[in-house]
Amino acid sequence: MSGKPSLRAIARAVLVPLAAVSLTLGLTGCSSVDTVSPETARAEGAEAGSLGKARRGGSGAVDCEKAKCIALTFDAGPGPATPRLLDTLKKERVPATFFLLGKRHIERYPDTVRRIADEGHEVANHTWSHPRLTDVSDDRIREELDRPQRAIEKITGHRPRLMRPPQGRTDETVSKISKELGLAQVLWSVTAKDYETNDSALIEQRTLEGADRDGIILLHDIYPGTVPAVPGIIEQLKKQGFTFVTVPQLLAPGVPVPGEVYRP
Template sequence: MPEIGPFAPPRRRTRAVRAARRTGVVALATVAALALTLTGCGTQTVSPASVRGDSGGDGKGRYGSVDCAEATCIALTFDAGPGEDTPRLLDILKEEKVPATFFLLGKNHVLAHPDTVRRIAAEGHEVANHTWSHRVLTDLDRDAIRDELGRTQDAIEEITGRRPTLMRPPQGRTDGDVTAVSRELGLSQVLWSATAKDYSTTDSALIERRIVDDASADGIILLHDIYDGTVPAVPGIIERLKKRGFTFVTVPQLFAPAVPEPGEVYRP
C-alpha cells in the first residue's frame, strides 16, 4: 500500500516502527484516523453511557470500585501489541495504579510475548482481541473473519485461561458479516473517541498533547504500545488527565453495571 498524504510516516523509522511494518500493522494503521467514518454503511454504534445503568457501577477489580455514572471516567486502550516496550508500559501503569485494555494481535505478538500477555492479565488489565494478522475484516468472507478472530481467541485463552469478550476491528472497519461472527464468538466491538496518530510520529510530547486535547468523559483513548514515541507519552497523559479529574478504567468498567453485548459496536 503506498504511504502518501498527511498520514505518511516520517522518513526516519524507529526500531519499533520497523518491527511493526514486518507484521503489516503500519501500512494498515496509516488510515486508522479515518476509522470513525469507516465503520460500514448502516452500522449502528452505541455509546457506553447510553447502556450503563443508573444504579451505580460495579467495576470492582484490582484498582478498586468505580462508578462511572458519578465519576468522570476514561478508558486507556492499546492496540497491536504486545511488543518490546509493553513491559515498560506495564511498569508505568502499575506505579500509577491505572488499569488499561489491551487489544492484542495474535501472530508475531501474542505468540512472541506469552509472558507479557500473562502479566497483562495478572495485573488486572483487560485482555482483548485485535485479530490474528491485522487484516481488514470487511475485505474478508465469514470464514476468514472467523479465522482472524478465532485464532487469537484460542491463543489468548491458552496463555491466560480466559477467552476475550472484546475485540477491535482493524481500522475500525466493521459490517454485517463482522458483526455476525463477533456475536458468534462472544465478542463486542469497541471503537474509540481519541487517537494520537502515534503511528505517524515519534514525538512523545505531540502524542501527549493530542490525547489530552481530545479527552472527554466516557471516552476511549486509542494508542499503540509498539511505537517508540507512545510509551514515553503515557506518564504525562495520565498525570494531566488525573489533574483534570479523570478516573481511568478498563472498557468493561466503563460500562458497569451493564455488560457489553456480543456483536454490538460501541463508540463514545
C-alpha cells in the same frame, strides 16, 4: 404492563442514532453500523439490574455515572516496550485495556500477555494478522477472531470478551460473527495517530486535546513515541479529575454484549 417506554428504549432512541452518525463520519470507508455509547450501556445495565462486575477489573468498582471516567486502550501489541508500559501503569495504579494482535505478538510475547492479565488489565482481541475485516470472507473473519481467542485462553485461562476491528472497520457481517464468538466490538473517541509520529510530546498533546468524559483513548504500545508519552498523559488527565477504568468498567453496570459495537 405499563404503556410507558422503558429506559432502554429511550436511551437507544436518543443516543444510538447520534452514535451511528458519528461512526460514519469518524471512520473513513466504514459501513454505517449502530453503535452503543457507554452512557447507553450503563442505562441498560441499570434497568436490567445487572451488577456489571468487570472480571479482573483492575481498579475495583467505579461508578462512571458519578466519576469522570476515561478508558486507556492499547492496540496491536504486545511488543518490546509493553513491560515498560506495564511498569508505568502499575506505579500509577491505572488499569487499561489491551487489544492484542496474534501474529508476531501474542505468539512472541506470551509472558507479557500473562503479565497483562495477572496485573488486572482487560485482555482483548485485535485479530490475528490485522486485515480489514470488511474486505475478507466470512471464514477469514472467523479465523482472524477465533485464533487469538484460543491463543489468549491458552496463556491466561480466559477468552477475551472484547475485540477491536482493525482500522475500526466493521459491518453487519463482522458483527454477526463477533456475536457468534462471544465478542463485543470496541471503537474509540480519541486517537493520537501515534502510527504516524514518534514525537512523544505531540502524542501527549493530541491525546489530551481529545480527552473527554466517557472517552476511549486509542494508542499503540508498539511505536517508539507512545510508551514514553503515557506518564505525561496519565499525570495531566489525573490533574483534570479523570478516573481511569477498563472498557468493561466504563460500561458498568452494563456488560459488554457480543456483537454490539461500543463507541463514545
